[in-house]
Amino acid sequence: MTDHLRLYEIMATIRAADDKLASIVMSGQAMLMLYSPRGHEAIAAGVTHDLTPDDYVVTTYRGLHDHIAKGVPLPELFAEILGRATGTCKGKGGSMHITHPASGLMVTTGIVGGGLPVANGLALASALRGDGRVTVCSFGDGASNIGAFHEALNLASLWSLPVVFVCQNNGYAEHTAYAKGTAVERIADRAPAYRMRGVTIDGRDPVAVQEAASEAIAAARSGLGPTLLEALTWRLGGHYVGADFSYMAAEEMEAARAADPVPAYRARLLAEGRLSEEDLAAADKRAGDAVEVAMEFALASPFADPDEILVDVYAAGAPG
Amino acid sequence: MTTTETPMMTLVEATRLALDDALAADPSVLLLGEDIADDEGGGVLHVTKGLSARHGTGRVRSTPISEQAIMGAAVGAAIAGMRPVAEIMLMNFVAVCMDQLFNHAAKLRFMSGGQTAVPLTVRTVTGAGAGFGAQHSDMLEAWLAHAPGLKVVIPSSPADAYGLLSSCISDDDPCVFVEHTLLYYGGAAGPAPERGSRIPLGQANVVRTGGDVTLIAYGKPVIEAVGVADTLGREGIGVEVIDLRTVSPWDETTVLESVARTRRAVIAHEAVRRFGVGAEIAARIHEELHDTLAAPVGRVGSAFCPVPFAMPMEYRYLYSAEAIEAAVRATLRA
Numbered sequence: 191m192t193d194h195l196r197l198y199e200i201m202a203t204i205r206a207a208d209d210k211l212a213s214i215v216m217s218g219q220a221m222l223m224l225y226s227p228r229g230h231e232a233i234a235a236g237v238t239h240d241l242t243p244d245d246y247v248v249t250t251y252r253g254l255h256d257h258i259a260k261g262v263p264l265p266e267l268f269a270e271i272l273g274r275a276t277g278t279c280k281g282k283g284g285s286m287h288i289t290h291p292a293s294g295l296m297v298t299t300g301i302v303g304g305g306l307p308v309a310n311g312l313a314l315a316s317a318l319r320g321d322g323r324v325t326v327c328s329f330g331d332g333a334s335n336i337g338a339f340h341e342a343l344n345l346a347s348l349w350s351l352p353v354v355f356v357c358q359n360n361g362y363a364e365h366t367a368y369a370k371g372t373a374v375e376r377i378a379d380r381a382p383a384y385r386m387r388g389v390t391i392d393g394r395d396p397v398a399v400q401e402a403a404s405e406a407i408a409a410a411r412s413g414l415g416p417t418l419l420e421a422l423t424w425r426l427g428g429h430y431v432g433a434d435f436s437y438m439a440a441e442e443m444e445a446a447r448a449a450d451p452v453p454a455y456r457a458r459l460l461a462e463g464r465l466s467e468e469d470l471a472a473a474d475k476r477a478g479d480a481v482e483v484a485m486e487f488a489l490a491s492p493f494a495d496p497d498e499i500l501v502d503v504y505a506a507g508a509p510g
Numbered sequence: 511m512t513t514t515e516t517p518m519m520t521l522v523e524a525t526r527l528a529l530d531d532a533l534a535a536d537p538s539v540l541l542l543g544e545d546i547a548d549d550e551g552g553g554v555l556h557v558t559k560g561l562s563a564r565h566g567t568g569r570v571r572s573t574p575i576s577e578q579a580i581m582g583a584a585v586g587a588a589i590a591g592m593r594p595v596a597e598i599m600l601m602n603f604v605a606v607c608m609d610q611l612f613n614h615a616a617k618l619r620f621m622s623g624g625q626t627a628v629p630l631t632v633r634t635v636t637g638a639g640a641g642f643g644a645q646h647s648d649m650l651e652a653w654l655a656h657a658p659g660l661k662v663v664i665p666s667s668p669a670d671a672y673g674l675l676s677s678c679i680s681d682d683d684p685c686v687f688v689e690h691t692l693l694y695y696g697g698a699a700g701p702a703p704e705r706g707s708r709i710p711l712g713q714a715n716v717v718r719t720g721g722d723v724t725l726i727a728y729g730k731p732v733i734e735a736v737g738v739a740d741t742l743g744r745e746g747i748g749v750e751v752i753d754l755r756t757v758s759p760w761d762e763t764t765v766l767e768s769v770a771r772t773r774r775a776v777i778a779h780e781a782v783r784r785f786g787v788g789a790e791i792a793a794r795i796h797e798e799l800h801d802t803l804a805a806p807v808g809r810v811g812s813a814f815c816p817v818p819f820a821m822p823m824e825y826r827y828l829y830s831a832e833a834i835e836a837a838v839r840a841t842l843r844a
Binding site for chain 2: 246248277278279280281282283287289290291296297299300301304306307308309310311312313314315316318325337338341342344345348349501502503504505508509
């Protein structure tokens with residue numbers, strides 16, 4: 191059963207978090223690279239809908255939406271993004287390396303395609319232990335052109351691993367338009383080459399994502415092996431917050447903004463009578479309040495202590 | 511034939527025994543690699559022969575020729591709490607999966623603020639002198655020793671291989687364990703290890719004591735170093751031979767304590783000399799003991815070219831016992 195309120199509230203929280211972080215960066219309150227997931231909200235909400243907290247997620251530097259949807263607590267998440275000692279990773283990782291095993295968020299990688307082989311290992315551990323966990327691995331369309339993608343899909347299929355590969359196809363690999371970097375029309379077309387189910391869905395529709403992900407997760411959990419889900423969306427901004435994006439087609443950007451998945455889903459819920467304006471406004475307020483409280487916590491937290499740089503290099507610290 | 515009290519064992523047998531014992535002792539230990547299961551011959555060099563028969567192909571898994579997938583699977587299994595041992599068939603193939611090793615295995619503990627440990631062991635073999643040419647022979651330990659988060663371990667004998675590999679597998683950090691092709695078989699057999707023995711990582715082994723010069727090596731050059739020590743010993747020159755065993759993090763205490771006494775030091779390794787591990791060790795000795803040293807620290811390594819194929823060229827490339835002896839004598843003349 192689709193929990194529409196949950197889907198919407200996660201999307202609203204992601205949007206509020208993204209707005210807040212962008213304002214912090216653009217106002218000069220923090221200096222950091224921020225890879226906005228604007229346009230990807232429905233994918234994260236839909237994919238995580240049928241995951242348990244124990245299930246694993248591996249994602250990328252454009253991962254804020256995945257972190258929030260998987261349940262990484264907002265205060266520690268913001269604190270990490272701002273390099274504070276109270277962050278999920280004690281300020282050592284930053285936005286590109288958010289890790290929170292307590293929420294099942296195991297790896298956030300800054301290397302395009304680097305997460306897929308690691309996701310297989312998490313899934314292999316689950317398969318060997320019989321713990322019933324599923325691993326979801328998110329990555330972008332650009333990642334499907336790197337060797338690790340192909341090695342990982344082949345191995346996952348060969349070993350029938352409980353993993354779901356989610357390609358969040360937002361039309362651009364950094365600055366390069368999809369068709370100029372990818373020889374196939376659809377990323378999902380690559381799945382049959384690895385004897386794997388491949389499904390392309392509208393990544394701006396959280397219900398479509400949830401239904402497809404639900405099927406893929408169930409298949410993985412029951413031993414039927416991996417699925418490659420391709421969720422189509424549009425990156426509603428540049429490669430990073432503040433970056434030039436004049437290389438993106440203006441009319442396409444305009445159309446994409448008109449189809450922004452967050453307000454679109456809100457309007458649809460109202461139109462279909464699934465949720466009232468009151469319900470939605472309350473969800474918006476909860477999302478906004480949670481973001482405000484989290485940012486206050488992060489900004490009030492001390493910066494990570496430079497004396498700690500040799501801690502966690504090895505289990506026993508590091509040689510001087 | 512004479513009989514000896516201690517049974518002898520090859521490096522292949524000792525390595526296999528360490529893997530076998532680790533698989534038997536800990537259900538979280540898992541082997542991954544190309545051709546390692548018995549259906550595929552138990553490894554191209556037969557190191558893992560019999561292990562899949564004893565422990566099952568679930569835990570002794572042959573993989574496709576996909577180094578990124580192998581290393582990534584090992585990293586993921588490790589952060590989920592397993593103790594994978596990934597075999598990268600030859601050390602040059604580490605280049606294929608360097609992203610997984612360097613950007614992920616080495617850094618995930620740190621980047622996560624200590625939340626995700628990577629108790630992973632990478633086994634690999636290499637070494638020049640057997641005509642394998644430029645892409646199957648390199649000693650690349652300096653690449654790996656330069657990566658904060660990785661441990662690099664290179665055994666010089668079968669018993670050390672057993673004790674060190676056992677320690678790597680139970681260590682909570684990613685370890686790269688480098689075997690040498692020429693030490694694998696009968697000619698380099700040594701006393702068998704004691705089952706269950708462990709050699710601590712990061713601790714060097716003083717193989718020969720001596721008061722005139724400290725000779726530091728690891729892996730195969732330890733054998734030549736001991737030979738040089740014996741030769742010079744007959745002339746009354748005391749050569750202290752230190753086998754580092756662990757290249758990173760290396761045992762600075764033992765080395766510096768020894769050189770403080772002998773006031774002379776030579777480092778020998780098979781890797782090319784330029785930018786090698788010997789440069790780091792020499793620099794540390796100079797930093798700490800400059801005023802004590804009676805001579806500049808000597809360095810022995812191989813020539814700065816890809817490993818050549820033709821035998822006379824390969825031998826010209828390689829470090830040698832003669833080069834080690836000359837370097838030691840040079841420090842004594844200073």
